[in-house]
Amino acid sequence: MSDIYTEIILDHYQHPRNFGVIKNPTKKVKVANPLCGDKIKMMIVFDKEKVTDVKFNGVGCAISIASASMLTEYIKGKTKEELKKIDKDFITKMLGISLGVNRIKCALLSLEALKKLL
Amino acid sequence: MLNVFQIKKDFPIFKNNSSLVYLDSTATSLKPTSVIDKLVEYYSKYSANIFRGVYSLSEKATEEYEKTREKIAKFINAKSKEIIFTRNTTESLNLLAYSLGRKIIEKNDEIVTTIMEHHSNFVPWQMLSQESGAVLKVINITKEGNLDVYENKFKIQNSPSDSEGKMTMKNSRLINLNDIITKKTKILTLTYISNVLGTVNPIKEIVRAAKKINPKIIVIVDAAQAAPHKKIDVLDLGVDFLAFSSHKMLGPTGVGVLWGKYDLLQEMFPFNFGGEMISEVFIDKTFFKEPPYKFEAGTPSIAEVIALKEAIFYLEKIGLDKIESHEKDLVQFAYRRLKEEFGEKIKILGEGNIEERSGILAFNFYHIHPHDVAQILSEKNICIRSGHHCAQPLHHFLGITSSCRVSFYLYNNKEDVEKLIEGLKEVKIKFKV
Numbered sequence: 162m163s164d165i166y167t168e169i170i171l172d173h174y175q176h177p178r179n180f181g182v183i184k185n186p187t188k189k190v191k192v193a194n195p196l197c198g199d200k201i202k203m204m205i206v207f208d209k210e211k212v213t214d215v216k217f218n219g220v221g222c223a224i225s226i227a228s229a230s231m232l233t234e235y236i237k238g239k240t241k242e243e244l245k246k247i248d249k250d251f252i253t254k255m256l257g258i259s260l261g262v263n264r265i266k267c268a269l270l271s272l273e274a275l276k277k278l279l
Numbered sequence: 280m281l282n283v284f285q286i287k288k289d290f291p292i293f294k295n296n297s298s299l300v301y302l303d304s305t306a307t308s309l310k311p312t313s314v315i316d317k318l319v320e321y322y323s324k325y326s327a328n329i330f331r332g333v334y335s336l337s338e339k340a341t342e343e344y345e346k347t348r349e350k351i352a353k354f355i356n357a358k359s360k361e362i363i364f365t366r367n368t369t370e371s372l373n374l375l376a377y378s379l380g381r382k383i384i385e386k387n388d389e390i391v392t393t394i395m396e397h398h399s400n401f402v403p404w405q406m407l408s409q410e411s412g413a414v415l416k417v418i419n420i421t422k423e424g425n426l427d428v429y430e431n432k433f434k435i436q437n438s439p440s441d442s443e444g445k446m447t448m449k450n451s452r453l454i455n456l457n458d459i460i461t462k463k464t465k466i467l468t469l470t471y472i473s474n475v476l477g478t479v480n481p482i483k484e485i486v487r488a489a490k491k492i493n494p495k496i497i498v499i500v501d502a503a504q505a506a507p508h509k510k511i512d513v514l515d516l517g518v519d520f521l522a523f524s525s526h527k528m529l530g531p532t533g534v535g536v537l538w539g540k541y542d543l544l545q546e547m548f549p550f551n552f553g554g555e556m557i558s559e560v561f562i563d564k565t566f567f568k569e570p571p572y573k574f575e576a577g578t579p580s581i582a583e584v585i586a587l588k589e590a591i592f593y594l595e596k597i598g599l600d601k602i603e604s605h606e607k608d609l610v611q612f613a614y615r616r617l618k619e620e621f622g623e624k625i626k627i628l629g630e631g632n633i634e635e636r637s638g639i640l641a642f643n644f645y646h647i648h649p650h651d652v653a654q655i656l657s658e659k660n661i662c663i664r665s666g667h668h669c670a671q672p673l674h675h676f677l678g679i680t681s682s683c684r685v686s687f688y689l690y691n692n693k694e695d696v697e698k699l700i701e702g703l704k705e706v707k708i709k710f711k712v
Contacts (some may be wrong), residue, residue: 165654166709178624197650220680222648244284267650270575 165258166223173227178234181216190277194225194270196263198233203274210240217274222267224260229271231255241279247272280488281597281605285689289593290690291315293383300661300698304602305639306502307526307687310593311593317586327528329581330555344581347588348571351504351536352664354591355521359436363571364584368707369399371522372468374574375499378519378547380466383497386412389464393418393426394676396474398669400501402467406414418459418469419676421437424629424636426469428485430455436601454481454488460496462529463488467498471505475670475684477610477639478627479505486517497543503527508538509687510599510636513538530590531583537574538642544570606638609687613640613696620700624712629683639688640669644703649683655709656702662700 183189186204193200201219205212215236217229235255236244252272253259260268286295289311291454292301299310321343327336329344345359352359365371380403384390390404395415399557408415419427430453460467469490486498486550498518502511507528513521513631513647520543527533541545549556559566567573594602614633617625621644627633644652656663666683667674674680685699 164658170434171710183582197648199648218646222650222652224650264650264654270606 163277167258170223170227170256170258171219173230174223177217177226177230178204179230179237180218182218183216186214186216188278192270192274192277194221194267196266197222199225199267201270201271201274203226203229203271203278205231205278210242212244214237217271220268224256224264225267225270228252228256228268229274232275236275238279244253244275244279247275260265265266280608280692281601281689282692286690289313289478293690296660297407298660300659300695300702302509302666302685302687302691302695302699303662304688306664306686307532308507308529308688309690310531311529311590313589313593314442318531318604318700319586326582339483340581341587343585344579345712347584350588350591351538354511354595355506355538356514358470358541360569360571361538361541363364363520363539363544363574364579365508365537365574366533366580367526367535368524369398369535369669370373370503371535372400372499372501373403374537374550375468375520375522375539376407378550379497380407380550381411381439381541382546383465384408384591387463388413389416389461390414391418391459391464391467391469393469394420395476395478395670396470396501396672397474397501398671400468400470400499401672404466407605409562411676413465414463416459416464417672420476420478420547420673421631422629423587424473424478425632426478426480426485428456428459428488428491435495438464438588440619452481456485456488456492460492461490462493464493467496468501469499469564470501470503471511472505472508472637472639473629473670473673474504474639475641475668475682476632477636477641477686478629478632479509479635479637482516482518490517507594509603519543525587525590525611527582527589529593530587533580534587536581538574539570542573543569544574547574549573549576553577569707590637597689603637605689606687606691607636609634609638609691609693609696610638612693613685613687613699616700617642617703621703628677638684638691639684641682643673643679643682644706645710647706647710647712649681651710652703652706655706656699659698659702659705661699661702 183204187207189204191202199221203217206214224228303356325339327337327340329341348362356389358367363533505525520539540662553576626643
């Protein structure tokens with residue numbers, strides 16, 4: 162766990178991609194991190210099975226925001242079937258850092274949101 | 280100040296983690312060798328079940344177990360039979376909400392608590408009020424971080440007995456609960472010391488003011504953050520119930536204490552049913568034991584209860600008064616140093632009571648998320664807490680989601696504060712603020 166605040170994590174935290182609101186999403190969801198009370202909202206637009214747009218907003222730590230930013234970047238253009246395969250290991254690889262058992266919850270908050278949107 | 284260099288030698292965790300800066304004793308305290316040895320002693324010398332065996336090992340275990348009860352009773356100036364062992368403060372408070380609350384609370388009754396409670400002294404009462412149709416009233420805090428129960432005017436006492444013969448003015452603030460406590464308030468439950476703000480509530484004065492309005496009111500005190508740090512005398516405080524945890528006061532995990540006035544304990548429902556809490560069981564009915572055994576169903580945490588008394592011996596050897604003033608010095612030093620280094624960029628929660636608070640300091644640092652602050656500090660082996668510290672109503676009231684929290688105990692010193700400051704400087708660098 163030597164350095165989890167890599168350039169890429171900090172970049173996504175300070176300049177989150179897909180941060181904002183979609184006016185008429187197909188579905189939207191709000192999830193909360195019981196560790197700190199942070200909440201993330203995520204909204205998605207499907208064209209049949211395919212994700213055409215996704216956005217998120219809320220407050221969070223560097224890990225939860227970077228994770229949401231990177232995840233939303235990845236899922237655009239993917240199908241529901243493809244998204245169902247995303248798991249904890251995928252998120253860890255995507256972030257490229259190793260997190261402890263407690264802190265991993267921050268990284269998985271956006272995945273929880275995505276699962277609820279599918 | 281305590282001789283922290285010597286004290287640290289009693290805590291093997293420092294030997295195994297040479298650069299450890301442990302600033303999270305509010306969550307749980309570290310354990311001295313004497314406590315750890317006592318756990319091993321039970322398991323290696325007389326690890327029998329208590330009460331049931333007539334053989335000598337069981338009698339030895341029972342004796343050791345009951346000696347802790349006696350020790351705890353003396354520690355808080357109570358009687359042994361009024362001491363109930365639970366799993367932790369949370370269970371003690373839930374036991375009360377169940378066994379007392381469900382016995383006495385009816386529709387339209389009032390239960391009063393405060394905004395600065397830990398969830399364990401908030402949610403059980405919220406649930407009880409929702410189930411019973413009772414009203415849950417919440418005492419707010421002032422911007423200084425004190426309970427909003429003080430009169431605006433001061434009572435000024437002149438005490439001419441000053442050593443230099445000068446007239447000294449002693450301000451003692453008057454408590455006014457007229458807006459909150461009524462004849463319908465059956466339970467007032469509050470924390471002795473806030474686990475976020477470090478505020479020490481004037482329990483004795485609050486009890487007196489509450490009982491003046493309603494002599495029948497039952498006052499419950501969550502002493503989880505007080506028992507490890509200050510001398511408690513339940514008779515002097517005038518409370519009816521008091522709860523605390525072993526693991527926050529150098530003792531093992533898995534043991535909580537509930538003290539209650541005996542006549543009230545007798546009236547209450549049992550909590551768990553099963554072994555050891557019954558006197559006779561028939562197919563159609565059961566008779567229960569008298570307190571405290573009525574509330575101690577099943578095999579308890581025997582080793583942990585036995586070892587808890589070693590923690591008390593240790594605290595008494597150092598002296599609770601000395602521990603309390605050591606922590607006060609440290610928290611004030613920390614406040615001063617943090618402000619010197621970071622000024623307005625560090626926001627201390629409940630900044631108004633620095634002089635009187637217990638050794639707890641919660642803060643937000645720049646706009647950096649508490650998890651990120653704590654994570655970077657952890658790289659330097661500095662342990663602080665981040666999150667809402669199980670006090671979400673308080674955080675909402677303060678208009679924030681979460682905070683960082685450092686807390687001090689007898690094994691902390693000014694060096695730990697300086698290391699914290701060095702760590703926070705690293706956080707600044709990493710987040711380029």
